[in-house]
Amino acid sequence: MKTIERYSLGTGDRFGRQCAAQIAAVKKAREAGIDVAIVWNKSHREHLLAGTVPADQGAAAVQAVRETGWDGPWYVDADHIGMTTVERFAPYCNFFTIDVADFIGKSAAPEAIAAFTAKHADLAAAKGIPARLDAAAIQAAAERYLHAVEETAKTYRRICELRKGDDFVTEVSMDETAIPQTPAELIVILAALADAGVPVQAIAPKYSGRFNKGVDYVGDVAAFLKEFEADVRVAKWCAEAFGLPKSLKLSIHTGSDKFSLYRGIGRIIRQEETGVHLKTAGTTWLEEIVGLAESGGDGLAMAKEIYRAAYDRFAEVVAPYVEVIDIDQKKLPSPDEVDRWDGPALVAAVRHVQTDQRFNPMMRQLFHVGFAVVASMGQRFYEAVEKHKAAVSRNVTVNLWERHIVPLFIG
Ligand SMILES: [Zn+2]
CATH class of the missing domain: 3.20.20.120 (Enolase-like C-terminal domain)
Structure with a gap:
């Protein structure tokens, strides 16, 4: 043993x-x-x-x-x-x-x-x-x-x-x-x-x-x-x-x-x-999202793309986890609205700081179970995480x- x-x-x-x-x-x-x-x-x-x-x-x-x-x-x-x-x-x-x-x-x-x-x-x-x-x-x-x-x-x-x-x-x-x-x-x-x-x-x-x-x-x-x-x-x-x-x-x-x-x-x-x-x-996966959003530019765009895909495929991404999430869909911002946000707004919605008024636990849960959409993005996700490694790593470490x-x- x-x-x-x-x-x-x-x-x-x-x-x-x-x-x-x-x-x-x-x-x-x-x-x-x-x-x-x-x-x-x-x-x-x-x-x-x-x-x-x-x-x-x-x-x-x-x-x-x-x-x-x-x-x-x-x-x-x-x-x-x-x-x-x-x-x-x-x-x-x-x-x-x-x-x-x-x-x-x-x-x-x-x-x-x-x-x-x-x-x-x-x-x-x-x-x-x-x-x-x-x-x-x-x-x-x-x-x-x-x-x-x-x-x-x-x-x-x-x-x-x-x-x-x-x-x-x-x-x-x-x-x-x-x-x-x-x-x-x-x-x-x-x-x-x-x-x-x-x-x-x-x-x-x-x-x-x-x-x-x-x-x-x-x-x-x-x-x-x-x-x-x-x-x-x-x-x-x-x-x-x-x-x-x-x-x-x-x-x-x-x-x-x-x-x-x-x-x-x-x-x-x-x-x-x-x-x-x-x-x-x-x-840790959620901190990858936070790090991408914090990086702005194509990193932020990728975080938004993941959100849109998870939102559009709601029933599918939620299905395996239905027992362990409570998402009130009415409290999810639409992907079009999220597309208009800047990096700090998306970071604040996802990062788990409960005292922050902008924190959105519904959105966070959807991102959490939404990792399945990455499988269909292939290499692009891995490349983005690599490119924005500094911000992603910092958030992963600090969070844990x-x-x-x-x-x-x-x-
Ligand atoms: Zn378990």
């Missing part, structure tokens, strides 16, 4: 052009005395929409590490993979996020459930357990989650086979589902993962509230933090009780930019002396550093 560091940041890079600028952000953290591992996560869905393959992400990471001389920890994350998609990622990744959300609620064999509940009956009376469990709750959680855990174990073993060893980090995600897992259910899930021999180091449960793409958390912040704190205690307790890796931590699939949560999460992990994995992706790393990891 490859052991993940206490703090890690999933930076995802839709088009593989910003890895060096992202490394610059974790370098700043190191200069400030905080080590943050960088993880380039990309899912099968993102690859399809962006017109890339796992080899591209692997190569982009290797090149950026070499270019920047980064000697800190780094990973390439096969994000949200399962049995049907793992193979294409395996050669290029050392971090695997096994997504078994689709298997939740599909019951395992009755004998397996009976064996599990019998084996773990003592959890009901366990001392110091951070969430209460009685026999009925153990049984109910096993019925709901045991099959998903079996699928996780199957996928984990397949990765070991493909990698010819276990030189990787295992994350288990159950976030893309409708109903949040309770802390008590998380205990059952972790017990089952331990039984199945999965050395889980990061677990991404579904949390309460809405994690819309590229914009802030929508929900009760205090309630979220209470839930998060309970989950942190569960993970710590389970690592000890079930002999899971000591590096086990929570992973938060944020959809980027959950600014109202970061300081609270940071306070909890420091107080509990534990780590966290924060997964972002689209926030000031708006994500500082509030979360430094406080």
Whole structure:
């Protein structure tokens, strides 16, 4: 097993052009005395929409590490993979996020459930357990989650086979589902993962509230933090009780930019002396747009062209993300109107500064999911990003550093 560091940041890079600028952000953290591992996560869905393959992400990471001389920890994350998609990622990744959300609620064999509940009956009376469990709750959680855990174990073993060893980090995600897992259910899930021999180091449960793409958390912040704190205690307790890796931590699939949560999460992990994995992706792509718009001229024209295409292809670009965005179309400016804006106006509408009256979260969400239109622009986008590299890189670095790393990891 490859052991993940206490703090890690999933930076995802839709088009593989910003890895060096992202490394610059974790370098700043190191200069400030905080080590943050960088993880380039990309899912099968993102690859399809962006017109890339796992080899591209692997190569982009290797090149950026070499270019920047980064000697800190780094990973390439096969994000949200399962049995049907793992193979294409395996050669290029050392971090695997096994997504078994689709298997939740599909019951395992009755004998397996009976064996599990019998084996773990003592959890009901366990001392110091951070969430209460009685026999009925153990049984109910096993019925709901045991099959998903079996699928996780199957996928984990397949990765070991493909990698010819276990030189990787295992994350288990159950976030893309409708109903949040309770802390008590998380205990059952972790017990089952331990039984199945999965050395889980990061677990991404579904949390309460809405994690819309590229914009802030929508929900009760205090309630979220209470839930998060309970989950942190569960993970710590389970690592000890079930002999899971000591590096086990929570992973938060944020959809980027959950600014109202970061300081609270940071306070909890420091107080509990534990780590966290924060997964972002689209926030960097949005900074590519900001950097292009800030550059003016043909850069600004390209940002406007992307907006127009995303606006015109609204139904198509929104479809894969309909569960994780809330766009009020009436609040989207028309592409004709945006064409009349100058660079600073477009930058202000997209850049995530909530105190700025011009910031438009609807437009930002549309840009976030609109990256698919770049696939049909081909080389032109890559050339523009290269030409305006200075502005794009600066925005990518500042965004990760000031708006994500500082509030979360430094406080
Ligand atoms: Zn996720």
